[in-house]
Ligand code: NAD
């Protein structure tokens with residue numbers, strides 16, 4: 001049994017990761033400031049003797065009593081409207097959060113995995129994106145607090161490894177979706193499904209020709225754990241995502257079809273610096289981790305629609 005700290009464990013991906021780690025029989029310490037995560041997400045874990053929760057902002061140093069074997073750093077808002085609300089805090093979360101958790105890993109001789117992002121590629125000029133592509137990021141745009149913060153965190157991870165031999169792992173996550181996404185987080189999957197099940201207009205930003213590739217959260221979490229359990233020489237960065245690519249307009253049509261909705265598509269202004277193309281090259285993940293997504297977009301979206309429908313029924317009853 002390992003003792004594993006998950007920073008950001010009360011958020012969407014964190015909840016799935018914590019659930020899996022507890023199922024595997026490990027002890028989990030969740031550290032979260034509940035900024036974009038929620039107590040509802042962790043409620044079911046609170047009675048589990050192998051689970052403990054520390055409310056803490058990772059921009060401040062942290063230590064825990066007892067040993068720590070592994071650390072997953074997921075702490076950071078991931079939805080553009082939410083990470084742009086307080087951009088300075090977002091940057092501090094990525095940079096100071098990385099330093100504080102790397103210091104913790106150094107002290108406990110723990111392995112540490114960074115949840116990085118496809119946003120390090122910015123608005124990419126190479127398509128699909130392999131790990132060797134250095135990216136095309138605007139340093140002074142509205143998305144920069146997130147993109148540059150995550151880039152800086154990758155640099156800190158690799159430098160703690162070079163300078164202090166900390167056992168680091170970096171995964172670059174592409175758009176991930178599934179149950180436990182926050183209904184109001186403003187991301188495309190939650191927005192479109194909720195609009196569709198309420199028969200409201202589907203808000204497409206820009207022409208809808210921009211593309212994204214969507215990975216189901218359970219596939220992603222399997223990739224996280226494979227990466228963490230890989231040999232110490234496997235550092236990354238390694239892309240984790242589903243290479244099946246959709247234009248946002250086609251994705252909207254798909255959601256309307258799958259929900260049997262009467263929603264219409266409406267077109268609104270494109271936010272600045274919105275990446276036009278995004279699709280992972282996952283050759284490295286296949287070769288090194290023997291990982292690739294197993295859950296098709298149709299299957300994953302069906303499960304997510306069911307989740308949001310149940311939530312809507314619950315909200316109507318409550
Ligand atoms: P989320 O917003 O649902 O979860 C993030 C969690 O981190 C929340 O519980 C939040 O309260 C917590 N948090 C934020 N700032 C914090 C701070 N300063 N101190 C302590 N806790 C803090 O987002 P998610 O989709 O679960 O994403 C998890 C991680 O994966 C993030 O680091 C994100 O950048 C990365 N990621 C996600 C995606 C995606 O598509 N979901 C894509 C790329 C990268």
Ligand code: UDP
Nearest residue numbers: 080186187188189191203204205210248274
């Ligand atoms: N988007 C959209 N309508 C919405 C929400 C998002 O058209 O209601 C678009 C957004 O402009 C982007 C894509 O969908 O091109 C993915 O947005 P999301 O916020 O989910 O994540 P991103 O990949 O941009 O970080």
